[in-house]
Amino acid sequence: MNDQRLETIIGGLLRTGVVLAAAIVALGGLLYLFRFHAAPVNFHTFAVGGADIRTVPGILLSAAHFNSTGLMQFGLVLLILTPVARVALAVVGFALEKDHLYTVVSLIVLVILAFSLIRAA
Amino acid sequence: MTALEFTVVVWGLSALAGFLGALTGLGGGVVVVPALTLALGVDIKYAIGASLVSVIATSSGAAAAYVREGFSNIRIGMFLEIATTVGAIVGAYLAGRVSTHALAIVFGLVLIHAAYTSLSRGAEGAHLVESDALAKRLRFDGDYPVDGKREKYGVRNVGAGFSLMFGAGALSGLLGIGSGAVKVLAMDRAMRMPFKVSTTTSNFMIGVTAAASAGVYLSRGYVDPRVAMPVMLGVLVGALAGTRVLVQARVRTLRIVFGVVILALAIEMIVNGILGKV
Numbered sequence: 186m187n188d189q190r191l192e193t194i195i196g197g198l199l200r201t202g203v204v205l206a207a208a209i210v211a212l213g214g215l216l217y218l219f220r221f222h223a224a225p226v227n228f229h230t231f232a233v234g235g236a237d238i239r240t241v242p243g244i245l246l247s248a249a250h251f252n253s254t255g256l257m258q259f260g261l262v263l264l265i266l267t268p269v270a271r272v273a274l275a276v277v278g279f280a281l282e283k284d285h286l287y288t289v290v291s292l293i294v295l296v297i298l299a300f301s302l303i304r305a306a
Numbered sequence: 307m308t309a310l311e312f313t314v315v316v317w318g319l320s321a322l323a324g325f326l327g328a329l330t331g332l333g334g335g336v337v338v339v340p341a342l343t344l345a346l347g348v349d350i351k352y353a354i355g356a357s358l359v360s361v362i363a364t365s366s367g368a369a370a371a372y373v374r375e376g377f378s379n380i381r382i383g384m385f386l387e388i389a390t391t392v393g394a395i396v397g398a399y400l401a402g403r404v405s406t407h408a409l410a411i412v413f414g415l416v417l418i419h420a421a422y423t424s425l426s427r428g429a430e431g432a433h434l435v436e437s438d439a440l441a442k443r444l445r446f447d448g449d450y451p452v453d454g455k456r457e458k459y460g461v462r463n464v465g466a467g468f469s470l471m472f473g474a475g476a477l478s479g480l481l482g483i484g485s486g487a488v489k490v491l492a493m494d495r496a497m498r499m500p501f502k503v504s505t506t507t508s509n510f511m512i513g514v515t516a517a518a519s520a521g522v523y524l525s526r527g528y529v530d531p532r533v534a535m536p537v538m539l540g541v542l543v544g545a546l547a548g549t550r551v552l553v554q555a556r557v558r559t560l561r562i563v564f565g566v567v568i569l570a571l572a573i574e575m576i577v578n579g580i581l582g583k584v
Binding site: 193197207224225265266267272275286287290294300301 | 366380
């Protein structure tokens with residue numbers, strides 16, 4: 186395992202994650218537009234949405250019901266997780282390369298990320 | 307405006323944002339936020355949520371290409387991310403507690419100076435440096451593709467770079483925008499890295515920094531799927547196109563594009579700071 190191989194594998198996994206997230210968002214988007222394409226939109230005033238778009242359990246439930254909004258939001262959450270996955274993969278990769286310094290460095294970043302995500306969710 | 311019209315327009319603007327973002331190491335927020343708020347009258351909170359999605363989509367969309375081609379330096383990016391993510395958390399904590407009007411204006415003025423030097427700078431030239439002691443210990447040395455060959459480079463002023471990254475993170479937590487610009491400038495000017503390595507490494511880093519704020523934005527309802535969906539899909543397409551262009555582009559051209567984009571960001575920051583919208 187060397188740097189180039191590591192980065193090729195991480196890149197491939199990242200791309201798969203992004204394509205998957207995009208496919209789900211596109212599916213939700215198509216369902217949404219199919220129903221609402223002619224509806225007028227108004228985003229002038231902010232209104233806090235429901236749990237179905239703000240909390241992870243709410244989003245998962247909505248997506249499982251093939252709700253267009255739920256699917257789009259689920260895909261968006263997957264996208265948000267791709268940089269986190271990338272850091273996690275880097276930890277594994279550096280560990281496989283026996284690069285102790287950078288295993289620790291990337292682990293620190295992962296912990297900071299997890300801390301901030303868990304605090305908010 | 308109907309949902310379809312809105313979706314198509316936002317998609318198009320986001321594709322431009324993603325394209326510019328992939329070329330410059332910035333997150334596309336500089337295009338997405340004014341496009342949504344000024345052109346489409348969208349509330350700033352939805353725009354900030356959409357900007358976050360744009361940053362992550364630019365980062366992850368371009369990342370696979372840049373790492374595979376061997377541009378981004380993951381070790382430097384990861385090490386500096388420690389500073390940026392801590393800064394982002396501190397910045398988000400301070401947001402609302404600290405007056406950001408003056409900060410936005412000062413940041414804007416700094417960017418104007420940076421834009422000026424970017425636009426007037428000569429060719430990439432003989433700036434390639436030997437790594438200093440700390441950079442050597444951290445194994446920051448790398449190489450990157452230039453005209454089909456791999457050229458080595460060194461890195462200096464790690465401490466200054468680290469401090470600047472903390473500032474970049476804090477700025478993004480406080481102002482919701484702009485960390486990519488500081489990252490590229492810190493790596494290019496302070497750490498003396500080659501321009502394409504700075505922009506592509508920044509591209510990797512901005513996604514991680516944005517993910518640190520994402521939980522908060524999501525739980526506050528800033529990310530509305532009907533706004534964020536076309537942003538995400540547009541940016542991904544744009545970023546993909548941008549990566550193809552960057553590999554071939556001349557550094558001088560990229561510096562000019564970067565200069566113009568941060569000049570736009572500077573003006574945005576100063577105007578928002580004066581109007582008290584920040």
